[in-house]
Amino acid sequence: MARCPQGLIAPALRLRDLSVVGLKDTVYAGRPHRAALFDRNGMRFALVPAGRPDLGYDASRFQPTAGQADSYAESAAEFELPPLLEYVDAMTSPQRPAEIPAMLVAGEAFDPCVVPLAADGPRVLEVVASAGTRSGTLQVYGSGSGLKVEFDQNGKVRRARATRRVSYHEALTALADMGLRTTSPDEWEWACGAGATTLFRWGDQSVDDGYPYHYKTGPHRETNLWGLAIAQDPYKHEATTERTIVCGGDGGGTTCGGDGFFLGWLTLATAYRDNEFGQWLASDDGYASEILTRPVIGLD
Known part of the structure; x- marks a missing residue:
């Protein structure tokens, strides 16, 4: 099903x-693969x-x-939902044939709203000094922007990032500029x-006594067959x-709302589509x- 012409790698190198x-x-899930990995300015890519x-x-x-x-x-009893298979069908994209070209795909999701900052930069040092925080993560928000500082176990700044609110179109423009x-x-x-025909990329089964965030290990936390960290956290929609x-x-709505463990896991299904959520995000209220x-x- 997947094709990886060797001739495509050489143009990528250029x-x-x-x-x-x-x-x-x-x-991954019993399927072997040899992943080709690339780096571009510190961003890791895998050949899909x-x-x-x-x-x-x-x-x-x-x-x-x-x-x-x-x-x-x-x-279903609490929220008056339809039968299980009918609901799964409504919350996943319809079956359809597709033709996908070879591409390099980032190993992790990227937020164009984030700007990396030097750990010893004046803004970072000023915020840390005023807050007095030396463990975990420090987040400071202002009007339309913010600062996130992560500390290591010794209390030293491990990573610092500035954040700003941008629109969908601004985010895509920021990518295009790169x-x-x-x-x-x-x-x-x-x-x-990666060609799996099951509900999830690892199969059809899901944990029935907790939400994805309850489990720090498991198939949802592992990189997939092609080496991508993807669909690992319902709060991290792309x-x-x-x-x-x-x-x-789904932005964590199902999990945060306590809608049920299966519904919480369903949001990580490969073909999951919450049409109402997507339309709301695209609206003036989203x-x-x-x-x-x-x-x-x-x-290409």
Whole structure:
């Protein structure tokens, strides 16, 4: 299903500021792969091969475990939801054929609203001194901007970042200024699932006694087959080229609202689509503390 012509790697090497990190043998959910990794100005990219997959999800294939079924039954009774398979079908993108070109995809989501700061910069030192905080994470917010400082176990500044509120279009423009773009919805699903036809990229099963954030280890915390840290946290939804379509989460609404464990895990499904959430984000009333994108370098 996936194709990785060797001739595509050489043009990638000629891209400005792009260097080879190396090849890495990976195994995810029992599937082996040799990932090709690149670096561009400190941002790690993985080669996602071309493919002609069937994207989306057919809910009629889903066979829930007893725990998943029980969890959903409780949610359905409380929130007057339709039968389980009908709900899964409504909350995932429809099955469709696609043709995806080979591309380099960032290993981690990127927030164009964030500007790295030197740990010993005057602004960082001033804020730390005034707050007196020397552990964990310090966040300071002002009008339309903020500062986030992370400390190591010895109380030293490990990383500092300035944040500013930007619109969706400003975020995509910031990527374009870096010679990058974000994924289309189809590209995102292909990059996340890596050809898996199951509900999640690791299979159909999910934990039935907690939400994803309760588990710091597990298949959702591991990088996927192609070496991408993706769909790991429902709070970290990612923007795509389609303004109303976000992937990889729901902003934490389901988890924060206590809607039920299965519904909380469903937000990490490869084809998950919360259309109401996406439309709200794109409206005048929508807002987000960060706009995460998945940077792409095309190879065409």
